[in-house]
Amino acid sequence: MTGETTDAQSVRIDQYPDPACSYVIDDVPTVTGVNDAFATQLGTGVEGEPVARAFESLGLCVRGAGPPFAACLEHGDTFRVRRSPGESAYVVQTVAPEDGTTGFLFFTATEDEQSGAGRPDTLGIDHVASVVSHDLRNPLDVAKARLRAGRELGEEEHFEHVARAHERMERIIQDVLTLARGEEVIEPDEVVDLAAVATAAWETVETNGAALTTEGDLPTATADPGRVSRLFENLFRNAVEHGAPDGDHRTVTVTIGTLASEADGFYVADDGPGIAPPDRPRVFEPGYSSEDHGTGLGLAIVEQIADLHGWSIAATGSAEGGARFEITGVESP
Amino acid sequence: MGESDSSQPRPTALIVDDEKEVADAYALRLRGLCEIETVYSGRAALETIDDEETDVVLLDRHMPSMSGDDVLAALADREYYGRVVMVTAIDPGFDVLDMPFDDYLCKPLDREDLRAAVRQQTVILGYETLGEYFSVESKRRVIAAEVPADERDQHAAGKQFAELPDGSRDRSGGCRSWGQPP
Structure with missing residues (x-):
C-alpha cells in the first residue's frame, strides 16, 4: 500500500472524500481519529474506543466471520461492513499499522447502496436466470416423470412425489423473492x-x-x-x-x-x-x-x-x- | 412394454444423480427397457462401474464433491467400455467440446427422449461389441485353420485366441437383444 517511506502520520484522512478513520494497535486496535465524512455518514464519539466496540456502537456489522476482522486490522486487508438492516454498506480497505505507527480504514460505499437501487446482494439477472434454469429443472423433471407414471399406472404414490416437487419449486421461488425483494415478502x-x-x-x-x-x-x-x-x-x-x-x-x-x-x-x-x-x-x-x-x-x-x-x-x-x-x-x- | 426374452442378458443402465428424487424418477422412466441401478454420488458411480458390468451411464454433471465431469474423466482414464450420456440441468457451453461423453441431454426431459437415448447407446454398444467379436472371431478362425495345434498351445496369445474370451461371447449375445425395441 504505502510502499514508499512516507511517514504514515502525515497521511491526512480529512483529504479522503469518503469515511475514513485512523487507529493504533495498543493491546487492541483503538480508533484515534475520524474524518468529516465519517462523522456525517457513520457517527461521532468513537475516538479512543476499541475499533470493534466503535463499529458496534455505530451499528456497523462486519459481514461474515469474526476472527478475520481482527486479522484484517493487524495485517491490512479488505473487508465489508453493513449498517443493518438494509442500510448503507461499505467496502473497507485497511492500511495496517507497522511497528506501532498509525493504521487507517478507508470506507467506500458500495454502488448499489449509493444509488439506493437495492441491497448489495440483490441478485443479478444472470444469477436469477441460472437459478431458475438449473434449480427448477430438477423438480420439474421429477414432477413430469411422476405425473405420467401416476396417470398411466394409477399408483397414488407418484402423486406424492409430484406434490413434493411442487413444494420444492415453490420454495425456490420464495427464496429468489426473499433475496430480490426482501422487506416486501417478510x-x-x-x-x-x-x-x-x-x-x-x-x-x-x-x-x-x-x-x-x-x-x-x-x-x-x-x-x-x-x-x-x-x-x-x-x-x-x-x-x-x-x-x-x-x-x-x-x-x-x-x-x-x-x-x-x-x-x-x-x-x-x-x-x-x-x-x-x-x-x-x-x-x-x-x-x-x-x-x-x-x-x-x-x-x-x-x-x-x-x-x-x-x-x-x-x-x-x-x-x-x-x-x-x-x-x-x-x-x- | 414387451419384456424382451429374459434368457438374454439385458443391458444395464446406471443412473447417477445426487438428487435421489431425480435418479428415482429416471429409473421409473427406464422401467422395462434395461436393468437399472441408481446411485447418488460420483464416487458410488465409479465403485459400481468397477464392480458390475454397466453398459450405459446416465450422468448428472452438477454433483457435490465429485462432479459428473470428474466421473467422466475418471471413466476415460479407465478406458471404460460402456457409453456415457450426460443428463443435466446445465446448458452446455464450449467446455463440452473436450468432454468424452456420447450424448448430452438437458433436463427436463420427456420419457421418450430418455428411452430413445438409452436405446440408441445400447445399439451402438451392441454393434461395437459385435465388431470386436468378429475381429476376435476372425483371428481365432485363421489361427485354428492355419496354425498347427501343438504350435498354437505353446504360444500364449495363440492359445488365448483359440479359447475365445467368454465376455466377448456373452456380450455379442447381448447385442442382438439390444437391437430390438423393448
Whole structure:
C-alpha cells in the first residue's frame, strides 16, 4: 500500500472524500481519529474506543466471520461492513499499522447502496436466470416423470412425489423473492419459539441420519415464522451436506443452542470439517458454493433473513472443528 | 412394454444423480427397457462401474464433491467400455467440446427422449461389441485353420485366441437383444 517511506502520520484522512478513520494497535486496535465524512455518514464519539466496540456502537456489522476482522486490522486487508438492516454498506480497505505507527480504514460505499437501487446482494439477472434454469429443472423433471407414471399406472404414490416437487419449486421461488425483494415478502410480527421452529424445520430437511441436539433453551423472538423456519432449514441442509463429504459415511451431529455471551442470540453448529477461516466471510455471497447441489443461495438467504429481522450472522468454527453460525441481536419480545 | 426374452442378458443402465428424487424418477422412466441401478454420488458411480458390468451411464454433471465431469474423466482414464450420456440441468457451453461423453441431454426431459437415448447407446454398444467379436472371431478362425495345434498351445496369445474370451461371447449375445425395441 504505502510502499514508499512516507511517514504514515502525515497521511491526512480529512483529504479522503469518503469515511475514513485512523487507529493504533495498543493491546487492541483503538480508533484515534475520524474524518468529516465519517462523522456525517457513520457517527461521532468513537475516538479512543476499541475499533470493534466503535463499529458496534455505530451499528456497523462486519459481514461474515469474526476472527478475520481482527486479522484484517493487524495485517491490512479488505473487508465489508453493513449498517443493518438494509442500510448503507461499505467496502473497507485497511492500511495496517507497522511497528506501532498509525493504521487507517478507508470506507467506500458500495454502488448499489449509493444509488439506493437495492441491497448489495440483490441478485443479478444472470444469477436469477441460472437459478431458475438449473434449480427448477430438477423438480420439474421429477414432477413430469411422476405425473405420467401416476396417470398411466394409477399408483397414488407418484402423486406424492409430484406434490413434493411442487413444494420444492415453490420454495425456490420464495427464496429468489426473499433475496430480490426482501422487506416486501417478510413480516417479522409474531412471537416465535425458535426451538419449536428449529425442530419443525429439522423434520423437513433430508438429514441422511444426522442428529439434532439442542443445548440450553433457545430464545423466543419477534419474527416471521415462515422465514425463520427457512433460515434453520438452510443452515441444517448446509450442515448435513458439508458435514459429511461424499464417500464419508459418518453421521453428522448438528447442535443448536443459546449463545453464552451477552449478545442475545443462538447458534447452529456441526461437527463436520468446518469452513476454512479465509473462506468464512465469503460463504454468504450469493452463488458461493463449492459443492451444494442447490442454488448456492442457501446461506445468502440465511443472511438476508437474519438481516431483515435486524439480526447479525457470522460464520465461525465449532468446538468440534466444524462450522458454526452465530446469530446475534435477537431480542426477546 | 414387451419384456424382451429374459434368457438374454439385458443391458444395464446406471443412473447417477445426487438428487435421489431425480435418479428415482429416471429409473421409473427406464422401467422395462434395461436393468437399472441408481446411485447418488460420483464416487458410488465409479465403485459400481468397477464392480458390475454397466453398459450405459446416465450422468448428472452438477454433483457435490465429485462432479459428473470428474466421473467422466475418471471413466476415460479407465478406458471404460460402456457409453456415457450426460443428463443435466446445465446448458452446455464450449467446455463440452473436450468432454468424452456420447450424448448430452438437458433436463427436463420427456420419457421418450430418455428411452430413445438409452436405446440408441445400447445399439451402438451392441454393434461395437459385435465388431470386436468378429475381429476376435476372425483371428481365432485363421489361427485354428492355419496354425498347427501343438504350435498354437505353446504360444500364449495363440492359445488365448483359440479359447475365445467368454465376455466377448456373452456380450455379442447381448447385442442382438439390444437391437430390438423393448
